[in-house]
Every structure is written in structure tokens, then in C-alpha cells.
Amino acid sequence: MTAAPALAAVRPPRRRRATPAKRRQWIAAYVLIIPFLVVFIAMLVVPLVYSGWLSLFTSQLIGGQQFAGLTNYVNAVTDPKFLSSVGRMGLFLLVQVPIMLALALFFALALDSNRVRGKRFIRLAIFVPYAVPSVVATLMWGYLYGKDFGPISQFFQAIGLGTPDLLSNQTIFGSLVNIVTWEFVGYNMIILYAALRTIPAELLDAAEVDGAGAWRTAWSVKIPAIRPAILLTVIFSIIGSFQLFNEPNLLHGVAPNVIGTSYTPNLYAFNVAFVNQDVNYAASLAFILGIVIMIVSYVVQLSTNRAERNR
């Protein structure tokens, strides 16, 4: 007992030092992580830092690269093309993501309820578009929308209505929403469905004993139980929406007058970098876009956490 204070004074530093066994495990962990980390640093950290560096310069015809401080950023946040592209994707986010995730959640709940005939086939049918490259998906929908031989306009002509122009200024937004929804509902559905399958049976039995119907169980038991999975799909969808590139880039080829070179932020940054050859400005655009994505994801996470606490 009397020796205890002295021991306590000696022990903590010894405890902080790892035992040989512990140290062997540390070494093993680092050996396992290093291959990934090397490529991660080379392909992610270095380019990102380089990009940040580039964004602080301007290139001029005379004098080459010149330090410009935050000039590029100031230009970017006052660039109407950039702002309208970010705004357009913000709107896209508000329209497309709720539609897509509501459908994914509905399909997942329907399949999980075991009330659907042929659910294995339906589940695969909904998921298949995820395996289709976005290039092929966009080309295909471009043909389907088209007036030349698209079945949609063939159908409208057959029933005596005029051909709808699905690639006009008014309709292109909706057409794009449809393509992206078609591509990714299945992926989100599978994530939500997988989460639903792991709800403990006792929980569902308890709901049944309490006399809850299928809709009630889905709303009050199942959806709260898979909240983390839903949040995951929301965050991934936010990131994906702001980064939209392939679909608008390919539709630009089909309808060049409707989808301009700054339809989405990524499309604009791509054109600034590789068509206008202004990599410095493009780097600052990409950085701002990254910051916007982080802020929006963070706000969504924060507000769902708060909603959880208030329950």
C-alpha cells in the first residue's frame, strides 16, 4: 500500500511504451497499410497539394506563371458561368436526389416485405443499370429521346400527338434527371435492401404483436432502423450530383446548343483546363467545388444528427 504512490509514478511512462508484442502488431499494421498509403499519397495527396499550389498562380503570355494570391478564387466566385453551373447542380440535387432515394427506399421496402411476386427477378432488373457504363446509358437514352428513331417519339406519332422534344432547353433538365435516376436507383436500393435484411427479427415480431400493419412497420420500425444506411446514400448522392460530368458531356454532343460547356461545374472546369488551357483557374474552380461538396455534406450530416437527438 505504501509503495503504491511510487509505483504509480513509475508505471505510466512504462505503460505508454508498447510491449514487444504490441510493437510487432504496429509493424504488421504499417506493413499492411503502406502499399495503399504510398499510392494514396502519390495519386491523391500530391495532386491535391499541387492543384492548390496551381490555383494561386495565373499564367500570362508574357512572364509565364505569376503568383496571384487568391485572384483566381475571387474571379471564380464572381464568374456567372461557374455560379450558374453550381446553382444548376444545387437544383439538380434538390430535385433528383429525393426522387431517386425515395424510389430506392420504396423498392427496397417493397422487396423486403415479401409481398411481391418474382422479387428476385425484380431486384436484379432494378439493379442492372448500375452495371451499364454511364457512357452507354447516356448514348442509349440520347437515342431513346431523339426524334430520328427514338421509340418515344415513334409512340407519340403513332397515337397522333406531336413529337415531344426531350432535348430542348425546357426539357433537358428533366431528361438528365431521368438518366441519372435510371442509372443509380438500383445501386441505392441494394444498399438499403441489404440494411433492411439485417434488422433483428425480434424487432419486427414485436411490431407485429403490437398490431402494426405493413405500412406502419415500414415507417416506424424499418426506416428508423436503417437510418445510417439512408444517410450513407444521401451523402454519396450529394457527392455524385455535384460531380456530374459524363452524362452532360455526352449529351453536349447530341444537343450542343442546349447543354453548353458550363452546364455543370465539372464540365466547366474540364473545358477551362483542357480547351481554354487555363489550368490555374480550373484548379481553383475544382477547389471551390470540393469545398461546396464538403459544406453541403456536413450540413446534411449535422441536421440529421440533430433530428436524431430531438426524437
Add this chain to the structure above:
Amino acid sequence: MTAVATARPAAGAATRAKGRKRRAVARDDRRSTLLSIVMWLAAAYFLLPLVWLLISATKTTGDLFSTFGYWFAPHFGLWDNIVRTFTYEDGAFGRWILNTILYAGAGSIGATILSTMAGYAFAKYEFPGGKAIFSVVLGSIMIPLTALAIPTYLLFSGAGLTDTPLAVIIPSLISPFGVYLMRVYAADSVPDSILEAARVDGAGEGRIFLQVALRQLGPGIVTVFLFALVATWNNYFLPLIMLNSSQFFPLTVGLAHWQATATNPSGGNTPLFDIVITGSVISVLPLVAAFLYLQRYWQSGLGTGAVKG
């Protein structure tokens, strides 16, 4: 791999799900006709565009314009279209397929190996800096494509790597989502008690990983591999900026290139609708086949990933 996965088809989460399936059999009489109709309509929405693509692959460009999209033309031209697709521009399409297989194969196998090692280490070892590194990796999912692609292009261009296969393969080796998925999966499916038992038996950490842990990780590895495969097979942005020569194109860039010629036939170019459509069908088939063939593995693998979200 198959033997391993069959021996232990799923981790804890999926076992619970199995319990539910058994229970569900007793409830089969509760099928809802209305819900079934709604779901079959949904399935139609997702499949009909692909059905149109498949039917159109059997038509000549002329028949595309003159016949109804959802029925076959009198002349069944699928074989002619396939031949035309593979022989156009001196067999460029075949080369693109081989390129895609090379890029997607090397990229996704590499990404799976790196993610599995790192994910397992993050899940099963407590080591200084582990948590911090993992949160950096996770946060990197939010970085926009262009923020990386532009500087990577400039760096590769300085090293003389642009317009070579390596420019597409090396950046594909990184899959932060794969590391995340693997960490969640390893935390669930590799019990600490097994690792401790192996240590007591005197096994080194390397042997434990290769001979004990990998067995448990089977479905997780298949899941990570499939998602990395889809990401690299379908990648368009990266090869688009990295590659200039048609001989290095993957299918996605090649098809988009033909499509550009198809819509704007200038200077003696003929419209290429028939071969773009046939090529699209051919490029979709391998992935759909892979998903169908491996579905039991990735479905249980994703299950664990989603729970912990």
C-alpha cells in the same frame, strides 16, 4: 476463392438475415397484387431501354429509321452488325475491348489487394495514427474528379506517362470506398478471438493475415473487387483526358468517339448508329454477367457495409 466463400458464405449480419428468411416463408400467403403490379412496372422501366438497345442491335441503320423501335426488322442483321463493329477502322473495337480488360483488370485487382490489406489493418490493429489516417482516407471520397484529374494529368505529362496505359491504371489503384467497405467488413467477420488464438499458437502477423483472416474476408473481397471493376470498366473521365491515341482507348472513350462521328457525319463519314448500338450492347454484357454470376457474394458483402454506414 469459391471454396472459401462457400465454407463461410456470410458474416454475422447475413446469418441473422437468413433467420428472417425462414420466418418469412410462413408469410408467403400475404402477397399483394397491387404492390406486385407496381414493382413489375418499375422493373419494366429499368429493363425496357436495354431491351430497345438489344433489338436495335439487330437492325441496319436504315431499318432503325424505318421500323418501330420495339420490334424486329424483317432483316435480322445482328451478325452483320457484330462483324461490322469488329472490323470498322481496322478492328479498333477489339483493341478497345482488350484495353478495357487490361485497365479494369489491373486496376481493380490492384485496388482490391491494396484495400483489403489496408482495410484489415484499420479494423484489426490499434496503432498510432491509424484513426487519423483512416479519417483522411474517408474524407478523400468528397474530392471532385477534376480537382485530381487536372494536376494528375500535368504530373503524368511531366513524367511522360500521358497517352500510355499506365496513366489510366495507376490512378485506378486507389479506392477509398473499398478501404472503408473492407474495414467495416473485417471488423465484423474476423473475430478477435481467432486472431488471439493464432497468436498464442505462435503464428506471426503475416501468417495470420494470409492464412486466417483472408479466409473470413472472402465475400468482402468479392464485393470490393466488383465495385472497383465497375468503376474502372465504366471509367470515362480519366481515360478521356489521359489518352490521345485511339489505339489506347477503352470501350467507353472509343464508343463516345464513334458516337461523335455518328451524329455529325462530316466529310464522307457515314452515320455509325448501327455499330455504336451493337458496340454498346457488347460492352455491357461482361459486367452484367459478372454481377449475375457473383451476386450471392456481393449481396452479403454489401449488407455489412451498409449496416455500419
